[in-house]
Amino acid sequence: MKTTTRTFTTGATALLIGATLLGGCSNLNHRENRALTGGAIGAAGGAAIGAVTGGSAIYGGLLGGAAGAAVGALTADVGKHRP
Numbered sequence: 487m488k489t490t491t492r493t494f495t496t497g498a499t500a501l502l503i504g505a506t507l508l509g510g511c512s513n514l515n516h517r518e519n520r521a522l523t524g525g526a527i528g529a530a531g532g533a534a535i536g537a538v539t540g541g542s543a544i545y546g547g548l549l550g551g552a553a554g555a556a557v558g559a560l561t562a563d564v565g566k567h568r569p
Contacts, residue, residue, distance in 0.1 A: 521559035528554020 514522065532550015537543040 517559055517562040520562040521555045524558020525551045525555030528552070528557070 511522065529547045529551030531554070533543040533547035535541075535550070536546020
């Protein structure tokens with residue numbers, strides 16, 4: 487019974503923290519949105535490549551996230567929104 491309660495409490499806490507963090511992303515401009523998505527994609531790709539090649543998934547994720555965020559921010563079309 488304790489395991490079920492602990493699992494529920496941990497899941498509810500993780501959900502609350504995740505919702506709070508995502509709440510800060512509601513008013514992003516185009517460049518910030520591109521940097522955020524580029525960082526997320528880069529972190530996932532870097533972690534996967536780091537794990538597959540025998541390196542560190544943590545360092546791969548950090549480097550990939552930084553590179554993805556930089557590329558996303560630098561390639562954003564400022565003021566040019568597609569319909």
